Amino acid sequence: MATTPVPLRRDAQRNLERILDAAQEAFAADGIEIGVDEIARRAGVGVGTLYRRFPTKDALIDAIVERRTEEIAALAAEAEATDEPWAGVELLLGGLLERHATDRGFKALIADRTVATGKPTIRARLRPQFARVITRAQRDGSLRDDITVEDVTTLIWGAGRAVEVTSEIVPDHWRRHLGILLDGLRAPRATPLPGTPPTIAQGDALSVAWAASCRSGR
Amino acid sequence: MATTPVPLRRDAQRNLERILDAAQEAFAADGIEIGVDEIARRAGVGVGTLYRRFPTKDALIDAIVERRTEEIAALAAEAEATDEPWAGVELLLGGLLERHATDRGFKALIADRTVATGKPTIRARLRPQFARVITRAQRDGSLRDDITVEDVTTLIWGAGRAVEVTSEIVPDHWRRHLGILLDGLRAPRATPLPGTPPTIAQGDALSVAWAASCRSGR
């Protein structure tokens, strides 16, 4: 059964939006470690109000993640639609790393919305799109074909973390980092990789573990 | 002038070693987030005793880092001495990532010993060695020559972070990650990189920033 069709009172609705806006800005500017009190202050609201809507800080983060997921989905859609399949790969990876470079909270935000659900729901939303970008470039022969989305995801996670730190000191360094990764991903150059890619189930588990490690990390 | 040539009492010396051993083990097994009380407990010592030797937790971490630096220096020396220069690159990067995969505290430990000194002292110790491994392979023509130690360091930082998380679920995944990185570093395959490598001064600053971000991360 659907829960509570009762709409929020107008002031409550306004405060809810203020909280979401303030949280999104605060996470981007100061990272996910920012305190709940500070978010409430910036929203012009008491912490009590915040906690009535979001029972935990994680729930608030989840809400922001959900909000921003569409932004990444749009990026992926754009990457699916490039003329050259390889350009799609560059666009997707570049777009993700650029966000890491300019948005301090992006790491934790992209991590996943696992807390509320216990399942990697964001991954479920985005993985098919990412997979299409990748397999398109593999069919085209531009992307090495011994890798899967899971391999690329791991690459991005790591690079994102490095980019997050370096971008404060050398803002454009991520472009070089990306360049090296892309060279490692190009097909004509591939040296056989050891082992096998993670399974999809392992990918789910990785996604959850990654999210956890990002969220505990202030 | 040299401070305090006064030697420690025998029991104090024994306790100091116990603390160092316990800390090293605890960091490796449980990560740097482990509490000071727990380290003291495992060392069979009171927290007071620990704090007499190490005025802050960071000082203790620094001491462990210093201890382990030689281990990495040895790895780098081995990498300088391989027959094939490229094998040295593989050995160095592989050795670093493998440690990330098996030692939960390695990230923070390798980060640097910046807190006590305020300067990237570990970097000062290891950078020349790393640079020799790299330039040797570049002269040889096996490693792309448009990169510097700073570029490689960033790559390792990011990969290390990813490896740390994935290795709990897919223990060998780091080998694939490394394989892709190595393909990105091979000379014959290089696509020109944008921008210029970080300067040495920027590299110092990056090292300090990276250390800080690793240490605040529990």
Added chain:
DNA sequence: CAGCAAGCGGAGCAGGAACTCCGCTTCGTC
């Protein structure tokens, strides 16, 4: 416009982790 449920806010609570303090113990010298 009256009544009240829904909403508000922020002082305070809880718990976790780094660090301090000080009475007691032990080592090593004379």
Added chain:
DNA sequence: GACGAAGCGGAGTTCCTGCTCCGCTTGCTG
């Protein structure tokens, strides 16, 4: 063996941050 300095230990302090509680306020309905 005795004495004092060095060392010990762990209960307690502090600080930080997520979260709760409850008396007051406000928007909505009849």
